[in-house]
Amino acid sequence: MLARIIITLVIVLVVAFGGFYAWAWHSEIPAEQPHAASSFDPAIVAKGAKLAAVGSCVVCHSTAGSPSYAGGYPVKTPFGTIYGTNITPDPEIGIGAWSAVAFRRAMREGVDRRGRHLYPAFPYDHFTHATDSDLDAVYAYLMTRAPVRQETPPPDVVFPLNIRLFAAGWKLLFLHHGGHVADTSQTPEWNRGAYLAETFGHCGACHTPRNALGAEKRGEQYAGGTAEGWTAPALNAASPAPVAWTPEAAFNYLRHGFDRRHGHVAGPMRPVVDDLARADEGDVRAIATYIASLNGVSTADNQGKAAAAVQAAQSRELPIHKGETTGSAPPAGNDGAAIFAGACATCHHQGGRFPVSRPVELGLSSIVNGGSPRNLLQIVLDGIHPAPNERGHIMPGFSGTLTDEQIAALADYVRSHFTDKPKWDDTEATLNAIRQNKNFDKNSGKNS
Amino acid sequence: MTVVLNINSQRHEVDADPATPLLYVLRNDLKLNGAKFGCGLGQCGACTVLVEREPVFSCLTPIAVLEGRRVRTLEGLGTADKPGPLQAAFIKEQAAQCGYCIPGMILRAQALLEKNASPTQAQIRDHMQPNLCRCGTHMRILRAIDRAAKDMKTASATPPAPTETAR
Amino acid sequence: MTKAFMPPLSRRALLAGGGAVIVSFALTRHGLAQDAAPAKTKLPGDLSKAPMLDSWIGIDAQGGITVFTGKAELGQGIKTALLQCAAEELKVAPDTITLVTADTARTPNEGYTAGSHSMQDSGVAIRCAAAQVRAIMMTLAAAKLGVSEPDLTARDGAISTKNGRSARYAELVSGEALHVAAQPMSPLTPPKELKVIGEEMPRVDIPGKLTGKPMYVQDLRPDGMLHARVLRPSNYGARLAYFSTDAVRAMPGVVDIVRDGSFIAVVAQGEFQAINAVNVLAQNAHWSDGPQLPEQRTIHETLMALPSQDSTILDKGDAAQSGVKRLKATYTRPYQAHASIGPSCAVALWQDDRLTVWTHSQGVYPLRDSIAKMLALPPEQIHCIHAEGSGCYGHNAADDVAGDAALIAKAMPGKPIRVQWMREDEHGWEPFGPAMQTQVEAAVDTEGKLIAWQFEVWSNTHSMRPGGPGNLLAGQYLAQPFQPDAPKPIPQPEGGGDRNAIPIYAIPNARVVSHFTPDMPIRVSALRALGAYHNIFTTESFMDEMADAAGADPVAFRLAHLQDPRARDVVTRAAKEFGWNDKEKAPAGWGRGFAFARYKNLAAYCAVALDLHVDRSSGIISLGRVVAAVDSGQAVNPDGIRNQIEGAIVQSASWTTVEEVTFDRERITSRDWSSYPILRFPALPQSVAVHVIDRPEQPFLGTGEAGQGPAAAAIANAFARATGTRMRQLPLSPPRVRSAVAI
């Protein structure tokens, strides 16, 4: 009896696996002669350029100091590191031999030209909803870039996930096909924004929490996630921003990397904004409209809170240390206020002289108001740095200047001085975790 | 109030507001000229000194955070008569125009060479990124760092001359 | 008191103290020298301005030699080169000479240290004076030793006979032996016998700078010194409406607040205290609006529409003819900043009715006169002493901060006052290099030769140096404000906005018009190379456009129009060292570029060849190999020349690929290194090689600014080759490159 059950089970499993395998198996799409750049309609190429900018393709498909789209960026996931591939039209290493059909399949199904499954670090769960004509435009754009011969390191993923077929299993569970569905109750601009945010923009990839298998939790869209050791704050009603996002503020932030009621872009969001600066302005406004709608801008409650927050932030005393030059104050090594006055106040004083680097009013920052000190610690450690040769906010990192104790004291001071929120209870633990992560990256020679 | 600082292995008691950035204390209280004011914003590196083994912007380092930590400045690396290896290499390469940025450059380079005795060109450039030079002396600065790395290696490979060991 | 700090010299001190003997000697002699009628024949270099030998060279009773120059060390290595000139002709070791630089009480008035003039003006004067002093020593020695002059040799500060008898300079010189007028002819050492000139002598100032010696005005710390910070207005022309000082006065360390009209400064014991105090003062000060600034987006249209004074500076033949191919293009350059790494600084002391100012101004005498007018003092009561600052590259805020320090010191007698600008003041208030526009048209004939060239340039002034007291920033904000001087063009042949507007190439029909626009909505003055940066960028970009029109190799095309053999040599040398081959296809994304100019058409020749890569997606230009050739005439210190040209190339690469002053309708918005980025290490060229062509028989030619224009044009030309797109609007910054070539 037991044997029969086992046999049946095995048969079912084999059949199921066979079926799964048959389903999962994708044939190779024949290589094509690389297309001459001139064979593409420049208007389509231009459209593709704008969409590729919304998609921030270049972020994962390039590394610092090497040519755009030549691949190599290490995408760190809980399951290992996957490197962005070379998507220049080099026929052997890049996608030069790919047909438009092969490209569409990769974007929709997560399968490369040869038929291999791609890891979902490549967000085809978003791209799958894009229209054919948009995918073809991005294809035209990529095929007209300069080909670069640069190999991509193989993925470094833990067993058994390094068996690519697992990606197929993942898709079976989490990849939902079908075009984007418009919400007819909303404006065309909102719908345009929703389409771009959900497809090319793949905002949810960071701002939606993920389950144990690394898929976005469908019921918790935009409830906040993590990215590369940073918190990707919630964009829905749980947003920690004291002043709710308006379309205008979201546009400022997404397009220019700064809004005076929210602050400067930092961390893994920075390169995204660099790219959005190259996208179509109307598209970025549309995305901003959509994103701002997520946190329920216009409720009276929200507006009241916002006004109060601004009022509170602006009435705060200038944090210049008025310490006496003589006296018997306690040792000030871990005095967050003294550290702030000497290290931070030069830039972060409010009002006063021309605000040099347009520092954020800390009382309005989501980072200072958020539930976790993680992003504040990240910024204090590493600072904020603009793209090479470009205008952009600079904040120096303090990782060598301050000891861990001092950084924690500073973070706690900033939290208590600039907000009415309770003290973080995990400042030191979070700092330790960030440090460990960085040491790990350093020791394993990974680019972080 | 009094803050105790360890600068170039010397103990200094400084009577100043603990929030005062180290740069002003070095320059005005201790009369050490090496670290320079460039921006006061952590954007240029003219004020770079070493705290323990790390290059830091002294313009944004309140002295309060330095008690019990070792600070090194340009003056601690050598003198005009007895320049340290990086200073000597910068002199050999004539790596200065106005020279205002150079102390910061030397200190930042010192931190690199202490951690990595044979940095590649790319590593040097990357490491030196925070420091600005307006005169365009960069190519010479790179050559000088490269030379210092090589000189330091040959110096540590050759046993010191007997007269020096005798002392 | 640090060593570099010299107390103000009262006349009594000058005449009494033993150590100051040489000073008094030079000072009194110099005073007389200034009065002496100028010699009839033109004397070489700045000997024409100060014709007495003892204005330049003093020898004391101990044999100590002091050389005086009115020029200043700006990081260009001038001290070393001048010492080489003096040592060579005096036949002494350079390190035995004391060099005194720009000081209104001690050195000749050589105007500004600017325009790559120092070697031509001061180098020539010192070399000739030294040679003449040596001749005087020879004559005195011949008398003393009873030998005829041809049998004597000068060496190591002594004159000796063949049989070993000798007399030291100190024994020979007495009384007023050197107080004689210079002669037009000098017995210069022939090129073959040169021992010091032409040597790569290490710079004398570098060891001190690298080991923390007090080398800069920023390092001066006279006893009792106080720190001051000036609160600059909210924007150009704004006036202090109302303010309260209570909060500031209550702050620790604050000594006083000095105010005159809309000029307001805090003085404190400590530097950080002064900085904190000025921040609090800013919160308690309210300003009236100043005039609106023009729209940045359309700044060139705005500037072109301003009334202009037009002059035709070249007109030959019929420049309008069309040839077989005629092209036309417009080029622009934005406002660009000196953006010195060290913000401007000065120390001033008002004591015993004398004002002493330590300054890194490029012109201590003109500064003295401006301050005198601002404070209504006779110039003799003011003593300006040059002390180095960080590199200035022209007229930055050095003079302004000296004016600030003078005003504050005058209000606080007996207290040495140190003022250093904050970064945002330096970036926001310095006088920028002006925005410019050029329009060029040219035609080639059937042979592919240029037959016509028409060039027009629109520019503000390139010099608002002091000048009147209104040229000092503080002067404009006093209760009795001074107006800036009426802007003036700098005439040809050097030119200002039209510097290098006249093509160096042999073109039979050519016309060049200079449109000088006096009104300046943004504060401007001299930035390294003045108009030459943009005019060479234009000319040399357009030469490539014309070469393409003629189907010619850019280097060959230039050579076909160059007659000056030295120009041809420089072009050929740079092309050869680079391995120029326009036929060979560059790798994808790469391009090669070439450019050449003779600075001012009068000074050093410089050619630059380079290659670069353009990343279309990010818009980043990565420079590869850069090779330059330069002819500065007789090379006094070849390494000094290389250092200058290397620096010029890197700085010009920064201007050309990154830099642009930004402003909104109210104020300058590029106020620090994040809003005004410059090139950082990772963006440097892979290599820069400079080849110096030494011409020992030729006069010195100024070099400091020669690289700026050619580097810019070579980048634009390589960019055009790499992308097929010609960019004519500076800078070729990532956002502009992206919009030009992203698709």
Ligand code: FES
């Ligand atoms: S002065 Fe400290 S970084 Fe510029």
Ligand code: FES
């Ligand atoms: S040498 Fe002048 S700023 Fe670097």
